[in-house]
Structure formats: C-alpha cells, structure tokens
Amino acid sequence: xxxxxxxxxxxxxxxxxxxxxxxxxxxxxxxxxxxxxxxxxxxxxxxxxxxxxxxxxxxxxxxxxxxxxxxxxxxxxxxxxxxxxxxxxxxxxxxxxxxxxxxxxxxx
Numbered sequence: 001x002x003x004x005x006x007x008x009x010x011x012x013x014x015x016x017x018x019x020x021x022x023x024x025x026x027x028x029x030x031x032x033x034x035x036x037x038x039x040x041x042x043x044x045x046x047x048x049x050x051x052x053x054x055x056x057x058x059x060x061x062x063x064x065x066x067x068x069x070x071x072x073x074x075x076x077x078x079x080x081x082x083x084x085x086x087x088x089x090x091x092x093x094x095x096x097x098x099x100x101x102x103x104x105x106x107x108x
Contacts, residue, residue, distance in 0.1 A: 015086040022059050022084050023096050029054040030067075030078045031100040037069050037076035038102045044069045051080060061085040077101040 033051040036042055048069045055065045065082040079099035086094065 011088055012091075015088065018060065018086060019084060019094060019096070022061060023098065025059045026055060026062075026080060026082070026096060026098045027100070029058060030080050030098045031102075033067070033069055033078040033080075034076050034100040034102045037071050037078060038105050040105060040107055044071060047078070051078060055080060055082060059084075061087065071104065073104070075101050075103055 029051060032054070033047050036050070037044055037047045048067050051067045051069065052065050055062050055067070059082070061084050063083045063085050065080060067078070067080040069078045070076070077099065078101075079097070081095060081097035084094045084096050
C-alpha cells in the first residue's frame with residue numbers, strides 16, 4: 001500500500017513539474033508574439049497564427065489552444081489559453097492561461 005501511495009505522489013510531482021515547464025514555454029511564446037505584434041506593419045492575423053503554431057510545437061500536451069493578439073496606440077497585447085493534457089493519468093482538467101504586453105515600437 002505504501003508503495004502505491006509513493007508511486008502516486010511521484011506521478012503527481014512529475015506532472016506538477018511538467019505543468020511548470022508547459023506554462024514557462026507558453027509564456028515565452030506569448031511574449032514573442034507580443035513583441036512581433038509591436039513592430040510597425042505587422043499583420044496581427046499572421047502573428048496570432050504563428051502563436052498557435054508555436055504553442056502546438058513547443059508546449060508538450062497542449063490541446064484546444066486559443067490565442068488573441070491586439071494592438072492599440074501604445075501597447076501590443078498577446079494572450080493564450082489551452083487545456084493541458086499531462087502524461088500519464090489525468091486527475092483534474094488543467095487549463096493554463098498566459099498573457100504579455102509590450103510597448104509599440106516607433107520607427108526612428
């Protein structure tokens with residue numbers, strides 16, 4: 001019995017560590033999308049598509065990715081949310097959401 005409990009705790013610990021890795025990878029992808037959207041002349045639809053593709057390629061276990069990229073006069077904002085499927089047993093549905101914003105770049 002104690003060995004089964006130890007195995008379950010080890011699995012939970014591994015999944016928590018992988019969730020941190022998935023969130024960290026998503027934060028990097030969203031921050032990069034916000035920086036791309038801040039460039040003059042950038043197409044927000046392309047940036048949003050690149051963000052979804054980057055999430056699917058770099059975040060392990062991503063499912064149902066949603067992304068949003070917006071720009072106003074002073075800032076560019078990017079956000080993404082997705083359901084994360086951990087390796088092994090899925091005890092609870094895990095939803096990860098990240099956002100980033102950066103100032104608009106002005107040409108010299």
